Amino acid sequence: NFMLTQPHSVSESPGKTVTISCTGNSGSIASNYVQWYQQRPGSAPTTVIYENNQRPSGVPGRFSGSIDSSSNSASLTISGLKTEDEADYYCQSYDTSIGVFGGGTKLTVL
Amino acid sequence: QLQLQESGPGLVKPSETLSLTCTVSGGSISSRSYYWGWIRQPPGMGLEWIGSFFYSGSTYYNPSLRSRVTISVDTSKNQFSLKLSSVTAADTAVYYCARQLWFEVRNRTLNWFDPWGQGTLVTVSS
Helix, strand or coil: CCCEECCCEEEECCCCCEEEEEEECCCCHHHECCEEEEECCCCCCEEEEECCCECCCCCCCCEEEEEEHHHCEEEEEECCCCHHHCEEEEEEEEECCEEEECCCEEEEEC | CCEEEEECCCEECCCCCEEEEEEEECCCCCCCCCEEEEEEECCCCCCEEEEEEECCCCEEECCCCHHHEEEEEECCCCEEEEEECCCCHHHCEEEEEEEEEEEEECCEEEEEEEEECCCEEEEECC
């Protein structure tokens, strides 16, 4: 089964840059598009990146996404961290008619 | 602006059937451009895709839940529903409905959930 693995947690200081990884366990993560969702406590997930590196309108340019085929990983990078970026982040992709989510990464901005 | 709203009982007894409805406003669930899906999140845990459907009647279910899940649609009410049978405490979760974009783009599959409903907590307990 295709699985996406994320670090359980990351932390960084305001103003810094953080990168969250999402690694596929088989096949090529580049075969299908990866999305990234932000989930604040008590709220539903919202999209910050779709199609690997596209930002929906309203998402700041501080958020960017990329794919690294050599490591079979996707990455979400947030620059100029703000305290409001503190949230859980989930990657999501697809495999043979199945939606697949990563386990989520808790971002702490301290 | 498209909005989705989940509704249904917040408490279900073990071995019974969980039933939820998602009401869509600001768009039609009969659209040929979108799928519609259910996702759940146990307390303190991650997201799990449950299943999706297309207006034509095609349905797709998570293999781990397939034997217990049914997704149906009521186009007259612009609603779609989830039924999960033989529930246990492990089915306690916040259940979300979402619009799903699912198509080929440049030889790759885009499978994207957006937007989501606010979610509804269902607790399985006697």
